[in-house]
Amino acid sequence: MQDLQFLESPERGVLLMDVNYVIRCANPRAAEIFNTKLDQLIGFTLPDWIKTRPQNPKDTIEEVLYPDYKVGMVLHRYSGPVYGASGEITGRIELYSDITARRRLETEILERNRQLAELNKRLQKAQEELLRSERLRTLGEMAAGIAHDINNALGIVLGNVQLAKRLLKDNPGVSKCIDSIELAARDAAETVRKLKEIGKPVDRSHYRPLDLSKLAESVATAAIPTWQESGKQIELITEFEPDCTVNGDEAELREALTNILFNAVQAIKEHGTIKVATKCNGNEVLLTVADNGIGMNDEIKKRVFDPFFTTRGSAGTGLGMSMVAAIAMRHEGKVAIESEEGKGTVVVLRLPKAE
Known part of the structure; x- marks a missing residue:
């Protein structure tokens, strides 16, 4: 055992203890790891900062330690019994490895993996937005190509x-039949108009500074009679921050908020709450509409911006949220939805703040 103190292990500190857990032998690396001298180890028990001690002589201990004498240092400890030739326990062996560099590397790898996962998430989101934008552009081009002919035909019908x-x-x-024909023709004309709006080319020359809080308050107030007529008991909560100014087209932003708000009303069955809020967040202005209605499952949430997708059957055109997305893109903004089935939906429209 005495020869153990001359072992030059570059990695592990080695301690041999007797059955009373008194250190009887140690190598130089152990002294380095414990930041002391060999003669201050031999003849003593383990230092107090090593908390875990064997409850039974046969116990094996393996743990990670953070010494109190050196901030940032990480040690790996193995402790196990030593058996004699006849099988009796004659003491314990303790092995200590400095794994500080390995832990630092593991931490860096975990952080890099986290960053890569976040980057991949952003890339996937960007691809989805690109695909959505391309679908809307294609739809708009198609609508522009056929709108003239459809409107001519509808003009003759009307x-x-x-x-x-x-x-x-x-x-x-x-007369009643004719009224039905007129209503259907006007609905078709409105659908064509919405299709043309979705694919409308970006022209910001007429944009002007708008107080989004005042616009949101105006739209929310105007929407109240609509849900009152439906018989629904809806509480409207508003939180509007001052100076939430954006550059934009007032009619388009009003239409976007109206679509979002009416969707919230439709999601509430009999009674509920709708909260409309604006908030300045750095270089952005956030417009939030939250309801505690029926919410959406993941499948509906994925398709909510798809043109013609609707959960309302023949009662809906499926163009409302497509128009919201198109308007947001024309204003260099984004629209996001968080929803949980049975709990409600939150729609957030993010727009650049006017300088």
Whole structure:
């Protein structure tokens, strides 16, 4: 055992203890790791900062230690029994390895992995936004190509409807049918208009500074009669910060907020709460609409910005949130949705703050 003190192990400190856990032998590396001298180890028990001691002579201990004498140092400790030739326990052996550099490398690798995961998440989100933008652009080009012809046809239908209404005004049964034709034609014309809006090219020359808080307050106030007529009991909560100014088209931003707000109303069955808020966040202005309605599952959330996707059947066109996304992009902003089925939905419109 005495020869152990001359072992030049570059990695491990080695201690041999008797059955009373008194150190009887140690190598120079152990003295280095414990920041002391060999003669201050031999004949003594383990220092107090090593808390874990064997409860039974046969116990094996393996742990990571953080010595109090050197900030940032990390040690790996192995402690186990030593057996004699006849199988009896004659003492313990303690092995200590300085794993500070390895732990630092592991921490760096974990941090790099976290950064890569975050970067991959951002890249995936950017790809999704790019695909969404491309779908909207393609849809807009298609709409622009056919809108003229469709509007011409609808113009002929509506013109003849007006003529028929005058000629058959004394025939209530026929007039009712004609009214239905007129309503369907006007709905079709509105759908074409929305399609053209989605793919409208970006022209910011007419943009002007707008107080988003005042605009949001105006839209929210105007929407109250709509849900009152539906019989729903909805509490409207507003939190508007001052000086939330953006550059934009007032009519477009009003339409975007109206679509978001009406979706929130439709998500509430009988009674609930809708919160509309604005907040200045650095170089951004955040417009948030939150409801405690039925919420959305993950599948619906993935498709909510897809043109013509709707959960309302024939009652919806599926263009509302597509228009919101298109308006946000034209204003160099983004729209995001957080939703949980049965708990509600939060829609956040992020727009650049006006300088």
